[in-house]
Amino acid sequence: MERVDLIPPPAEAVAPADAAVADAVADACAVAPLLNCLLREVAEPLPESPAADGRALYRLPGTGRLLRVRGTRRPAEPEVRSAGAWRPLGHTELVKLVAEELRRHTGLSNHELPAEMIDSRDAVAALLAARARATPPTGLYLRSEQSLVTGHPHHPAPKARGGGPVAGWLPYAPEAYARFPLTLLAVREDTVVEEGDTSALDALGEAPPGYRLLPAHPWQLDLAGRELAPAFTDGRLLRLGTTTFEVWPTAAVRTLYAPGRDLFLKFSLDVRITNDVRRLWRHDLRKLRRTDAAATKAVEAVDGPAAWLSDLGYRTADFAFEELAVMVRDGLGGHVVPGATPLLAAGLVEGFEGSPLHAAADPAAWWEAYLAAVVPPALAAFADHGVVLEAHLQNTLVAVDADGMPVQAVFRDAEGVKLLPDVERAAGWERLVYCLVVNHLTEIAAALAERHPGFEPWPAARRELARHDLPEVRALLTAPTLPGKTNLLLRWTGADGADARYLPLPNPLAG
Known part of the structure; x- marks a missing residue:
């Protein structure tokens, strides 16, 4: 297989028609963080490492197998010692090796995580193909937010998207240069729960009498559709259409930025991304005002230009507290040094x-x-x-x-x-x-x-x-x-x- 240089960025020049190269880049992007985890948390470096060819040598204590890799920050080209020879490992083979090692190392089995590792690699492949067809944002800020194809450098499945079909999440993926309008809902006034300053939400559209405006992430509604169906049927929720402007997903996936309004909105997604299911959990929302006030005061007191983007408040419905929650975050204006x-x-x-x-x-x-x-x-x-x-x-x-x-x-x-x-x-x-x-x-x-x-x-x-x-x-x-x-x-x-x-x-x- 042709060696692929990942640095930097990993896939800006990959043409969708060049399937072999695209496949190799996707494999390499997924291998690097998984290797980082394995080498940091489990493997034992051997004293003869690195070898003359620049590869580092490790022993896997659970299985006793020998592993060697090239590179440090983004380790690549893993090989395992087998039958007296070094055998290259693709991502799928590496996942199997890691799973076997962890079963021996911890005494526990886990069928979910290997599936997430494969899902993460497949997600990278889908993102690379989408990026090759899409136009990146012109501004450097949004370009930086939407650049994380490899993602967390020390997570075994940084790009997993809950195992759902690609068509369900790709239109909303920051790494695919996505942008899209928000769905606008009206929630019956007597069911609204909110704290803090949520006035920015009311400026997104117009709700009918007796209702309050509640924006929603389209993916959020897809995921929670069955639970919300009764509320749409009995009138606690109404669909009002979409915003007249588009928002850009940031690196956090569920936090969206509306540049024209200089507004961040954070939504609740019932999807595991890295270690957490990315809901806006009730217990976190209840602590929001106290925590944000303390962070605001602390950063404002610093001698220098540092700034804090305040989480101003949240709004939701009492019958779907976490499913429909949306949090309002301060924009960049007034916080970033002029001209920077x-x-x-x-x-x-x-x-x-x-x-x-x-x-x-x-x-x-x-x-x-x-x-x-x-x-x-x-x-x-x-x-x-x-x-x-x-x-x-x-x-x-x-x-x-x-x-x-x-x-x-x-x-x-x-x-x-x-x-x-x-x-x-x-x-x-x-x-x-x-x-x-x-x-x-x-x-x-x-x-x-x-x-x-x-x-x-x-x-x-x-x-x-x-x-x-x-x-x-x-x-x-x-x-x-x-x-x-x-x-x-x-x-x-x-x-x-x-x-x-x-x-x-x-x-x-x-x-």
């Missing part, structure tokens, strides 16, 4: 046309500016206000100036925020270190180092962190390990999607 362009941090890692990370002529200066934008507000929110921002790649926007230099961090998503003392300080710090350092800074640093061989990102990261007089920071800079989330084992053992279990990873900050 916000970009999704996860998009910078994945790669997209026009990415300033790829264009950075001076990686050291770019990286120092990035650290100065992202690190201080996250640490100050924790130290001064007891707010643990979920500052990972997908919840952080980094605004860049006209020269592509980072000038501001914009954080979002109150649902993922934790407050002290709701969680113990040590647990909150561990979560912040995982989100900010392991999930976020490590990936940006690796992408920069890959673009600029010989560049060493960690001295600057140590200097930036050392500026903050926190006992936890001092301990972090000397700790031998960092907490790495075990997404593969979490999913295999059937842990709750919101659970977080960590294993120790070597700490590059310790020098």
Whole structure:
């Protein structure tokens, strides 16, 4: 098979007619994150690794088998030792190997996760074909949000879409450059449940007397159709048509952006995407106002341009509280530094046309500016206000100036925020270190180092962190390990999607 270079981006130039190449790229995109999980959470590196050909060698402790791979950030070309020879593994064979290893390693069986892994790979293939036919957004912000073909670099099935038919979800996939109108519903006034500022919803259309406007994601309605049928029959719900404008799905899939109105709306999808079923859960919505207020206060108090996109409120119906819930999030206007362009941090890692990370002529200066934008507000929110921002790649926007230099961090998503003392300080710090350092800074640093061989990102990261007089920071800079989330084992053992279990990873900050 022809070797396929995934970096970056993985599939911008794949023609739909070139089926063999498209198939190889889909396989490679799905293999990389699955290998990352296996190598981080289960495999044992062998001392003779890497070999002379640059491949790293591992032992799988459950089965005792030997595995070798090429590359580090996006490992590729896995081979397993069999009958005295090395045998290449495609994605399907790798899934079988991983499943067998985990059964031996944990003593548990799991038929759901291997199916999700296959679904994720098939979803990537569908996305690649759709991207080849579609036109990407012209603006860099939306292009960064819709760039995540590979997705979470340490999840075994980052692109799984619940196992449903492609036709059901592809029209709404950000990775396929989707945009579409919202469905407008009217919900009977006496059944409305809402908190916070939802006035932006009333401006989307006009509801008849005795009803309130309730926008819906078309996929959301498809998924909940059977449960909602009685409400449409008895008049608690009415269909009003669609909006006169289109919205763009962001990387979160269920959060949509209306550029003309500078408005984000987050919907409830009864689909597992990565670790969670992406509903707007009742218990999270009930905590929304308190959590958002704390995050708003914490970020606004930071000395510098950092910003928080507030989750202003939600609206739903009492007879379908989670199924119909929609949350209103503040837009970018008034938050982003004038003249700067916000970009999704996860998009910078994945790669997209026009990415300033790829264009950075001076990686050291770019990286120092990035650290100065992202690190201080996250640490100050924790130290001064007891707010643990979920500052990972997908919840952080980094605004860049006209020269592509980072000038501001914009954080979002109150649902993922934790407050002290709701969680113990040590647990909150561990979560912040995982989100900010392991999930976020490590990936940006690796992408920069890959673009600029010989560049060493960690001295600057140590200097930036050392500026903050926190006992936890001092301990972090000397700790031998960092907490790495075990997404593969979490999913295999059937842990709750919101659970977080960590294993120790070597700490590059310790020098």
